Amino acid sequence: MSGTPHAVLAEGLRKTYGPTRALDGFDLAVPEGTVCGLLGPNGAGKTTAVRILATLLRADGGRATVAGFDVTRQAEQVRYRIGLTGQYAAVDDALTGVQNLQMFGRLFHLSKAAARARAEELLDRFGLTGAAHRKAGTYSGGMKRRLDLAAGLVLAPRVLFLDEPTTGLDPRNRNEVWSVVRSLVAGGTTVLLTTQYLDEADQLADRIAVMDAGRVIAEGTPAELKARIGGDQVDVVLRDATHLSEVAALLSRVTDGTPETDEDGFRVSAPVTGRAAALTGILRALDTAGIEVEDVAVRRPTLDEVFLRLTGRPTDEVTA
Amino acid sequence: MSTLPAPVIPTTPAARFRYAVADGWVVARRYLTHWVQEPGRIVAGLVFPGMMVLLFGYVFGSAMQVPGGGNYREFLMPGLFAMTMAMGIAVTVTAVVSDTSRGITDRFRSLPMARSAVVTGRSIADMVNSLLDLVVLLLCGLLVGWQWHNGPGSALAAVGLLLLLRFALVWVGIYLGLILPSPEAVTVVLAPVYPLTMIANTFVSPQQMPSWLGTLAEWNPLSATVTATRELFGNAGPAAGGSWVAENAMLMAVVWPAVLIAVFLPLSVRRYRRLSH
């Protein structure tokens, strides 16, 4: 390794399951101390990539190092330096919070006393001290996720893998998880996180890699990526269908992308770059044209829209 | 985080072995904690054998005839011991599948623990459980008038054979647990276990069955253990009748489990390794 040290470096990873190419030339470089968001629709290969990097799965081709160690030949060294939180909370429901963390500490070969101390420290840090002696099975989704995260942090890993850490959580629990991830990053941990939400990658990641059909199709800082995909999305909702095409023409003039028309929802959407400026421009143009609208809103593009913009086709064709 | 001690990475074979034992024990402790924390399971574990003693010892038992005469409950208890050992396979399979399907096995695999610990831990826990099951059942037996007649040495040997059967089935169970895709599949696979424990000399002598079924029952690995333990405990058993397996039950009570272990232990290890493919 030369230049800036990479906490995660993957080159040309391949993995096939029968006819499915789960990974097909996957390249990724995550500099130490940064957060990389791996964004992709269902079946893009996010979990497969994480499992290979976390030594759970062997690639059919390509190579990868994590914390400077080869994931195949030096798997044990890698395992001492990583934390993994999978797509589903993998804690023992029948054990209490403290029992769970103590067990994982022992399996990281901490002494009994050190495992105990570490368990208490982590529970405290994750706001679970009050629930330390309750079975994990009685925890809420967010608490369980936090315990799961804590279990991945027993050894203060150099690299932390988070596979869809907030999928299935309500907004409050999602915020809890986000703040935990932020505090970890402040402590210098490198994080590779997969997500299906652009919003989440935007919130947490220094760099985002967009995956499609087993490879990274776009990579950059959230700002770079947004510039490339055309930033936010504006929705103009009308009272009825009469002015739809007129509004679409108007939007294509004042915004920087091709508008999409949803005939049934009386809605026209288009990508915009500057939120406030775009909104003012659109409202002024609508006013000048004398078109009455139900609603105008600027929002983050959905993953589907990102895909449409990057690949020119919707996400549901990806796995086909 | 500053207080965190540096992990010890084992390098010598001796250190690796020590860690393999320690890790296996941590995993075993996890399962034993489950067991202790769910009193429902303990009670169920006690009630089932108790019910079986009542059902077969008294309800059906009054209509049962022991070939060559003798007390049916004396004849029955070794059958129940072995049956309980065999049914233990359900515990193993269920636990393995539930860990695999809920990502716990993957989490273990992402830790720097000994690779063997997941399976050794499971087998230690199962053996401890089975020993306790057996003790409870022996006490039940004593309560209903069953006894061992050939001294404590032979009785211990019989217990050893029963645990050997259970140990062999632990490995069959781990293998099945690793190949089954979901907890739902477990029910299907385990459905035949219960009847299979009866197509043996557990409750009646195979000589009292139609000849094809009798042959099947005689060759059931369970039968060898049952006959051998009946002999060792000195409980009334069918006079060794003709067929080779029945006459060599003591030998087969060792050979059967040995064969199962020789087949399923390497298969389980291989399958566990192949989880990363």
Ligand SMILES: Nc1ncnc2c1ncn2[C@@H]1O[C@H](COP(=O)(O)OP(=O)(O)OP(=O)(O)O)[C@@H](O)[C@H]1O
């Ligand atoms: N064990 C497996 N056997 C067969 N196919 C698999 C297996 N694991 C993954 N795949 C396939 O490989 C592809 C990539 O799967 P992967 O789980 O990595 O996607 P993902 O991006 O994590 O999706 P999701 O968002 O649904 O979690 C999919 O088409 C999936 O069906």
Ligand SMILES: [Mg+2]
């Ligand atoms: Mg996934």
